Amino acid sequence: MRIRATVAAVTGALALSALVVPAAQADEAPTFRESAAAAFASAHGTSGKAAFSTSEAADLGITFSNFKIAPAIKVGTTNQVTTTVTYTLTHGGEIDVNAEDFDTGPYIYRGSFDTPDNMLFGVYAATCTDTSATTASCKGDIDVFPAEGELLNAHAGTWKGGAIALNYTTGDYSDQGNLGTTRVQRYSKLTVNASPEPVRKGKTITVTGKLSRANWETGDYRGYTNQDVKLQFRKAGSSTYTTLKTIKSNSTGNLSTTVTASSDGYFRYAFAGTTTTPAVNAKGDFVDVQ
Incomplete structure (x- = not known):
């Protein structure tokens, strides 16, 4: 399953496909970052993973660094465009990055971190290889589908990189932006x-x-x-x-x-x-x- 994040041009409100809003928050709108985490979980979770909820989410204490992405992503009008991202994930010793209830992935966003104009993720979650007891080397893709209305012409230009990690069992997650830059070009x-x-x-x-x-x-x-x-x-x-x-x-x-x-x-x-x-x-x- 894949994830998309697009912008409603008139209102500026973010519309996330497959968005999961926990029942406990039905009377309280989730923050943008909670919504993004829930959407990522919905897109990448499998039937073997517990339902993800951000109703009482805590920070996993994970940080991201060494974010490397192509300097430019050239996007036409019909074909899917994929670019690979690598990054380092640093975590506490109790976290297993290869556990069934754990996922991480890179993304790019345009605008501010708290209220971006648009976000683009990958079809699949990233894969990680342990490099020490508290660090892992991760690789994931950013996938762009221009024929599906993911981009407005005004979105061309500089985007920032981010990464997310979450635990399906606890609902805890870490989300970090401003890790790097790329250009999404017409x-x-x-x-x-x-x-x-x-x-x-x-x-x-x-x-x-x-x-x-x-x-x-x-x-x-x-x-x-x-x-x-x-x-x-x-x-x-x-x-x-x-x-x-x-x-x-x-x-x-x-x-x-x-x-x-x-x-x-x-x-x-x-x-x-x-x-x-x-x-x-x-x-x-x-x-x-x-």
Whole structure:
């Protein structure tokens, strides 16, 4: 079973799938952190594990460190994207990280720790290997499902890392944020077309293309407007591209400029990327100069 955490765009309220609200708290709304812990438990618990309740939860006394995650997670419009996280879990000697009633996992969140705009977990709980009587090396995944409405376009940018550990029997858990950072980015595409082909030396070559990126709200790719894009050229027989000029994408992400034909070679557009959108290079388009 998997866990999702998404944001209602209008109200800003967090909606957690498979959320378990203990009966004892029916007249008292759980805190956000309690809700997140309960949702994690509901998603990863099995029939052999006791029902998890945060009604009288205590801190397990677990801390997390050495949180390592990819610097960027590039997310398109349809395919599941998975990135692996490793971290160190430090615990009291009485805790068995391999016990049936124990689970831990990494997550990323956007905004403040206490009231984040969004959270993303993994399909499965992390796996841990004891490295001493009180420490364990853990590895888990963050899974992103853009086709299921987990992300708004405004969520692109810097996210923080966190980790959680819980005991199904006691309902106790530890939850720690601000362990690291990553960028969740809107996957980018870049095209190029140089014409005419072939062309006489000294004549004009028109180079067109388009810079686009994933739109998580519409499920397609839309032009990335007003961005600096480099036109580059690689002479036939060379392995190095040289920048000829820098132009801006227009209101629909389209690109167009002209150059003078000088020698056989490949033209491409190159985009350096931004915080919200990864760098991308178009595949070179060969022009035969006669």
